[in-house]
Amino acid sequence: MNMDTTIGITGGIGAGKSVVSRILRCNGFYVYDCDYEAKLIMVNDSKVKDALIHRLGEDVYYQDGEINRGKLAQEIFSHEDVRLYVNGVVHKAVRTDIEKKRMKVDGYFFIESAIIATGGLMSLCNQIWLVTAPLEERIKRVIQRDSTDLDSVKKRMESQTHEISLLDSEKTVVLENDNYCSLLPEVLEMTNKLTNQQIYSISC
Numbered sequence: 491m492n493m494d495t496t497i498g499i500t501g502g503i504g505a506g507k508s509v510v511s512r513i514l515r516c517n518g519f520y521v522y523d524c525d526y527e528a529k530l531i532m533v534n535d536s537k538v539k540d541a542l543i544h545r546l547g548e549d550v551y552y553q554d555g556e557i558n559r560g561k562l563a564q565e566i567f568s569h570e571d572v573r574l575y576v577n578g579v580v581h582k583a584v585r586t587d588i589e590k591k592r593m594k595v596d597g598y599f600f601i602e603s604a605i606i607a608t609g610g611l612m613s614l615c616n617q618i619w620l621v622t623a624p625l626e627e628r629i630k631r632v633i634q635r636d637s638t639d640l641d642s643v644k645k646r647m648e649s650q651t652h653e654i655s656l657l658d659s660e661k662t663v664v665l666e667n668d669n670y671c672s673l674l675p676e677v678l679e680m681t682n683k684l685t686n687q688q689i690y691s692i693s694c
Contacts, residue, residue, distance in 0.1 A: 495684065496592065496599045496614055500606040500657070501621035502650045503643070504628030504635075506667035510621055511602045513677045520595045524584055524603035524611075531583045532557050541579045545572065581609050588614065598684060607656035618657055619680065623667045 499514075499521070501507050511521045531538055533555060542550050542562075550561050566573045588611070592599050606612050623631075625647075632643045663680070667673050 494599075495616045496601065498606040498611060498615040498618040499600055499602045499621065500604060500618060500654075501623075502628060502654065503604070503646050504630075504632040505621040505623045506665075506673055507602055507604070507621050509667065509673050510619065510665065510677055511600065513674055514600055514681070517678075517681060519598055519600055519681070521600040521602055522588055522591060524588075524601060524605075524609065527587060528580050528584050529557070531587060532580060535583055538579055538583050542576065545575055577608075581605075585610055585614070604650065605653055607653055612656075612658055612661075615661060618662045619665055620654070620657060620662050621665050621667055621673075627668065 499507050499510050511523065514521050532542065533539075539551065546561070546565055550558050550565075552558055562576070566576055588601060592614075601611060601615065603609055603611055606615065606618060612618070628647070629640065629643050632638065632646075633640065636643075665673065665676050665680070
């Protein structure tokens with residue numbers, strides 16, 4: 491792959507996407523975090539704000555300009571048409587932001603997102619890294635991380651099953667994060683292949 495390669499990092503909740511991204515950043519690669527950037531866009535992009543207020547009302551934002559996440563979540567999870575509308579507005583803005591930032595970044599460009607397929611990002615990616623882990627391990631991680639209950643975690647995981655099935659199999663490479671072997675060697679092996687040079691190596 492050439493230096494203009496764009497790579498998507500995806501996987502279900504608790505699989506370890508953010509771990510892969512941290513390893514890449516520590517080794518000098520640019521990683522666009524879609525979840526983080528989408529939150530910034532909803533606060534700072536006037537067109538997105540106007541669209542959300544038009545559909546959801548002015549109380550979707552607090553007086554200080556911050557998004558009312560409780561209100562937004564309630565509307566999204568209660569009304570399918572609202573969820574589709576909000577996703578359409580935000581996903582379009584995120585994709586536009588990615589395209590702008592991609593032009594400013596020399597070298598490899600990574601995109602971290604749980605919704606590479608349904609977020610309309612698959613066509614931007616030359617390759618997709620799918621981070622996976624055993625179901626029991628993922629559940630344990632999320633419960634510890636988010637202080638949530640088992641039923642809530644399972645519902646979130648079930649909602650992501652369709653997303654993974656939509657990934658382009660010819661573009662997708664699997665990184666296993668099962669706690670028996672660290673993700674670090676896997677990620678470094680992948681980056682070594684990309685750059686055709688040995689960054690450094692670690693054995694399990």
